[in-house]
Amino acid sequence: MQERDLDxxxxxxxxxxxxxxxxxxxxxxxxxKDAALDRVSQLLRDRTADIIAANRLDxxxxxxxxxxxxxxxxxxxxxxxxxxxxxAVHDVIALTDPIGETVSGRTLPNGVRIDQVRVPLGVVxxxxxxxxxxxxxxxxxxxxxxxxVVLRGGTAAEQSNRVLLAVLQDALDAVGLPAGAVQTVDDxxxxxxxxxxxxxxxxxxxxxxxxxxxxxxxxxxAKVPVIETGxxxxxxxxxxxxxxxxxxxxxxxxxxxxxxxCNALETLLxxxxxxxxxLPPVLDRLEASGVTIHADxxxxxxxxxxxxxxxxxxxxxxxSLDLSVGIVDSxxxxxxxxxRYSTKHTESIVTNDLGNAERFxxxxxxxxxxxxxxxxxxDGAEFGFGAEVGISTQKLHARGPMGLPELTSTKWIxxxxxxxxx
Numbered sequence: 001m002q003e004r005d006l007d008x009x010x011x012x013x014x015x016x017x018x019x020x021x022x023x024x025x026x027x028x029x030x031x032x033k034d035a036a037l038d039r040v041s042q043l044l045r046d047r048t049a050d051i052i053a054a055n056r057l058d059x060x061x062x063x064x065x066x067x068x069x070x071x072x073x074x075x076x077x078x079x080x081x082x083x084x085x086x087x088a089v090h091d092v093i094a095l096t097d098p099i100g101e102t103v104s105g106r107t108l109p110n111g112v113r114i115d116q117v118r119v120p121l122g123v124v125x126x127x128x129x130x131x132x133x134x135x136x137x138x139x140x141x142x143x144x145x146x147x148x149v150v151l152r153g154g155t156a157a158e159q160s161n162r163v164l165l166a167v168l169q170d171a172l173d174a175v176g177l178p179a180g181a182v183q184t185v186d187d188x189x190x191x192x193x194x195x196x197x198x199x200x201x202x203x204x205x206x207x208x209x210x211x212x213x214x215x216x217x218x219x220x221x222a223k224v225p226v227i228e229t230g231x232x233x234x235x236x237x238x239x240x241x242x243x244x245x246x247x248x249x250x251x252x253x254x255x256x257x258x259x260x261x262c263n264a265l266e267t268l269l270x271x272x273x274x275x276x277x278x279l280p281p282v283l284d285r286l287e288a289s290g291v292t293i294h295a296d297x298x299x300x301x302x303x304x305x306x307x308x309x310x311x312x313x314x315x316x317x318x319x320s321l322d323l324s325v326g327i328v329d330s331x332x333x334x335x336x337x338x339x340r341y342s343t344k345h346t347e348s349i350v351t352n353d354l355g356n357a358e359r360f361x362x363x364x365x366x367x368x369x370x371x372x373x374x375x376x377x378x379d380g381a382e383f384g385f386g387a388e389v390g391i392s393t394q395k396l397h398a399r400g401p402m403g404l405p406e407l408t409s410t411k412w413i414x415x416x417x418x419x420x421x422x
Contacts, residue, residue: 008195011185011188011192011195012199012202014150014180014183014184014185015123015150015183015196015199015201015202015203016202017178017180017183018123018148018149018150018180018181018182018183018202019122019123019148019202020178020180021148021177021178021180021181022120022122022123022146022147022148022181024177024178024181025120025143025146025147025148025177025178025181026099026119026120026122026146028146028177030097030099032175032176032177033097033143033144033146033177034093034144035175036143036171036172036174036175036177037089037090037092037093037140037143037144037171038089038090038093039170039171039174039175040089040136040139040140040167040168040171041086041087041089041090041093042086043167043170043171044082044085044086044089044136044167045082045083045086047163047167048079048082048083050163051077051082051160051163051164051167052077052078052079052082054159054160054162054163055075055076055077055132055157055159055160057159058075058132058156058157058158058159058160059072059075059076061156061159062075062130062156065156067130067156068319068320069260069320070259070260070318070319070320071129071130071156071260071319072130073258073260074130074131074260074261075130075131075132075156075157075160077132077133077160081133085133085136085137088136088137088140088381088386088387089136089140089386089387091381091386091387092140092141092144092386092387092404093144094386095144095385095386095403095404096404097144097145097404098118098145098404098405098408099118099119099120099145099146099408100117100118101117101118102115102116102117103116103117103118103410104116110419111416111417111419112414112415112416112419113414113415113416114412114413114414114415115412115413115415116410116411116412116413117410117411117413118405118408118409118410119146119408119409119410119411120145120146120147120407120408120409121145121147121204121205121407121408121409122147122148122204122205123147123148123149123150123202123203123204124138124142124147124148124149124150124203124204124205124206124207124389124407125149125150125151125152125196125197125199125203125205125206125207125224126138126149126150126151126152126206126207126208126209126389127152127193127196127197127206127207127208127209127210127214127218128152128153128154128208128209128210128214129153129154129156129157129209129210129211129214130154130156130157130210131153131157131209131210132153132157132160132161132164134153134209135151135153135157135160135161135164135165135168136164136167136168136387137380137387137388137389138151138207138389138390139151139168139182140386140387141385141386141387141388141389141403141404141407142389142407143172143181143182144404145404145407145408146408147407148180148181148182148183149181149182149183150183150184150185150196150202150203151165151182151183151184151185151186152184152185152186152192152193152196153184153186154186154210155186155189158186161184161186162186165182165184168182169182194221196224197218197221197222197223197224198221198222198223198224199224200223200224203224204224204225205224205225205226205227206218206222206224206225206226206227207226207227207229207389207390207402208226208228208229208390209229209389209390211231211317212230212231212317212343215228215229215230215231227390227392227394227397227398227402227406228392228393228394229390229391229392229393229402230262230343230344230345230367230391230392230393230394231262231317231343231345232261232262232263232264232266232317232343232345232346232391233266233267233314233315233316233317233341233342233343233345234254234262234263234264234265234266234267234345234346234347234348234375235265235266235267235268235269235334235337235338235341235342235347235348236250236251236254236265236267236268236269236347236348236349236350236375237269237270237271237328237331237334237338237347237348237349237350237360238251238268238269238270238271238274238278238282238350238351239271239274239331239334239349239350239351239353239356240271240273240274240353241274241351241352241353241356242271242274242278242350242351242352243350243352244277244278244281246350246372247278247281247282247350248281248282248285250348250350250372250373250374251265251268251282251285251286251350252282252285252286252289253374253376254348254374254375254376255268255286255291255321255323256286256289256291256321257374257376258376259318259319259320259321260319260320261319261376262317262345262391263345263346263375263376263377263378263379263391264319264375264376265323265375266316266317266318266323266324267314267323267324267325267326267337267341268282268323268324268325268326269325269326269327269328269334269337269338270282270299270325270326270327270328271327271328271329271330271331271334272298272327272328272329275298275299275302275327276302279299279302279303279325280302283303283306283325286323289321290321291321291322291323292307292321292322292323293306293307293323293325294306294307294308294309294310294313294322294323294324294325295307295308295309295324295325295326296308296309296325296326296327298326298327299325299326299327306325309324309325309326314326314337314340314341315341317343331356331359331360335359335360335363335364338364339365342364342365342366343393344365344366344367344393345366345367345368345378345391345393346366346367346368346369346370346375346378347360347364347366347368347369347370347375348369348370348371348372348373348374348375349370349371349372350371350372351371351372357371357372366393367391367392367393367399367400368391368400368401378391378400378401379401380401380402380403383400383401383403385401385402385403385404386403387403388401388402388403389402389403389406389407390402392406
């Protein structure tokens with residue numbers, strides 16, 4: 001990607017406009033914000049043909065540039081996905097507005113009233129790549145929670161994002177809210193992204209979504225506070241008690257339903273006492289769906305045609321129909337493997353042993369830990385958030401799928417009647 005000329009004053013004007021708009025959004029009523037989102041949903045439907053045409057340009061450019069299959073899938077928008085985006089906006093409208101909610105409160109013995117209430121973060125910056133759906137997801141959650149947003153959606157989705165940005169700004173303008181509440185730095189390329197990462201005077205928090213490399217670059221370079229979302233090196237462990245039908249269905253769903261997303265399965269671990277029973281039907285189902293198996297030596301004794309697994313494979317978020325598979329001697333070995341290679345996103349165990357289930361839930365350090373469930377459930381929409389800003393894999397402020405409450409902070413409101421401290 002080529003650098004583009006950056007006039008810092010022009011970009012600062014946009015960031016300042018977002019900051020100014022954030023003050024208006026902070027006092028916007030729920031009805032005003034919901035009206036804007038309703039307009040976003042309608043414009044997505046009305047402009048579907050324009051969005052698809054712009055997206056086709058991005059897809060053509062991506063194929064010409066050799067963009068990976070998984071990224072092309074994330075980049076793609078069709079009528080079904082756009083309709084789903086429009087529906088998701090209405091799901092956000094139906095959510096409770098968190099702004100003004102009292103988190104805690106009490107009256108002191110001297111009569112002073114103290115309340116902790118939710119307030120917007122202010123201006124949210126987002127840096128992501130090849131995911132035009134994220135443009136809508138992040139913006140509508142930011143607007144519903146009273147925040148302005150500055151987007152860096154990347155060169156791969158630039159044409160799509162230009163049309164989607166117009167949808168968002170036109171919707172705000174139509175209901176009397178400032179269109180400047182949604183801004184982009186895409187037209188400044190990487191230089192714009194760097195400027196956004198360092199704009200402490202204008203941006204209150206920065207959220208990166210994308211590859212491990214993109215997230216690490218933002219964490220390393222940013223001066224603005226960062227909520228770190230993580231790559232998904234996601235594991236599933238089949239213990240010796242796992243039901244065969246559950247194992248086959250859960251592994252297949254977690255890997256195959258949509259392999260290019262961060263909650264897709266990347267590593268399968270199987271207890272040695274269940275390997276001969278479970279691996280043949282599990283791998284048969286996977287290979288029938290085009291999955292390439294990267295296996296350790298013990299798995300290859302049962303599946304000679306599998307590729308040898310490497311240490312790099314264990315640590316890789318494939319985002320494709322590739323799966324690393326290994327046999328372990330115990331739940332302790334499975335836990336050790338997960339501790340070594342996990343990105344702390346989502347981990348799952350398939351078991352009929354209550355003790356193993358509780359150990360796994362208690363000992364695995366991840367944003368989402370599951371028993372007898374597909375890892376594909378780690379998703380803001382599935383969790384009832386309407387959409388998500390990202391899936392945080394850190395432990396401060398937010399962890400797991402981030403919805404409306406995670407885009408708020410709090411402030412303390414103190415009400416007195418001439419009180420002085422003695």
